[in-house]
């Protein structure tokens with residue numbers, strides 16, 4: 512919350528368009544800021560030489576009359592579970608240490624085609640499993656405003672990098688809240704698109720039926736622009752839906768009049784929600800109502816099952832997805848006991864951290880013969896009912912309002928030994944994940960010295976324009992990151 516106002520991606524791209532700022536100096540500034548705040552631990556790898564070369568090439572192109580693109584000269588940070596061609600991708604795990612992907616994730620490729628320049632890879636919880644970034648094999652990330660606290664997770668490095676003003680835009684992934692929760696802890700904007708809106712090609716799989724790529728940004732329009740540029744069908748991912756991509760998202764207006772907002776008040780104020788968070792969502796409801804939206808209190812009966820259902824499905828899918836790390840095809844190999852089995856056991860034993868091992872074991876148990884229907888099957892049926900309830904509510908309302916996380920950024924170490932306490936920080940985010948609905952976290956207004964509080968809006972599936980309109984309405988009423996210009 513200190514220092515000069517930080518420019519949005521749109522402002523940087525506009526200055527690069529006119530020639531007021533060169534792409535090279537934009538990238539140099541980002542690289543300097545990253546080096547200055549190295550103590551945050553936000554970046555695992557900085558791609559200095561290639562970023563500068565790309566910027567110079569862009570400047571030469573512009574001099575020759577080529578359009579730098581809607582994100583021309585914009586420094587972009589990428590969570591380390593998204594593949595980047597020629598740049599190591601570790602997923603925060605020893606098991607993938609040193610693995611260099613031969614291709615770019617579709618989301619990365621599309622933003623780069625729009626002119627964005629990848630400056631590096633950001634720290635994250637191992638394979639996206641965590642809510643504090645403490646599960647990275649390569650050390651924690653500090654909260655930009657308080658080094659004793661966590662930035663949230665699992666996209667903690669991306670959130671800290673944007674909040675600290677190192678880059679205006681970063682990509683994260685959100686399986687159960689990993690874009691929205693760190694955005695809320697760090698006081699910025701985080702958007703999880705509708706499942707199927709953005710291709711998962713090149714996003715290393717954690718739980719394939721939930722994983723989505725999403726932007727972390729300093730304002731809603733930057734997030735909207737990034738979404739628009741990376742969305743849409745992709746021949747390399749059958750789950751990237753053939754639904755037309757809405758255009759002009761960054762030009763939307765935030766007029767609350769005519770919006771119907773369902774305020775999930777009982778859910779928001781359940782036991783365990785901190786007073787600052789309760790106050791934040793209430794003030795959002797009030798701001799929208801004062802602006803002319805129809806705000807009504809409503810409930811989501813099945814929300815109380817969301818966390819256990821998520822825990823079963825996400826671990827089950829993870830246990831299957833992570834079976835591929837066996838020392839044969841990717842990353843590190845550790846020689847062990849006799850034969851290939853001994854090698855695989857040694858590789859997985861040494862390569863995975865404790866949280867990943869816990870989830871593989873839980874997921875394997877949930878899928879095991881004799882238990883499959885009691886656990887996995889029931890969780891699937893509960894998920895379908897929860898998704899149907901969300902769809903019904905989002906036919907009555909344009910967006911649902913609730914907190915992003917029950918609390919503000921907690922102290923490092925505070926929950927590391929208590930997995931249940933850690934999982935509880937996802938209680939409000941897993942709801943939209945299970946439904947496949949788009950959701951966004953915005954920073955509530957706060958007093959000087961207070962930690963950020965995130966409020967969340969959930970929109971109809973493939974209804975991002977409506978969701979973003981509601982988000983803009985809040986942003987224009989003070990639900991905005993500090994120091995944005």
Ligand code: GLN
Pocket residue numbers: 638639640641642664665684685686687688689690717825937
């Ligand atoms: N914090 C949640 C978990 O630990 C969500 C993670 C994510 O969205 N990748 O599973």
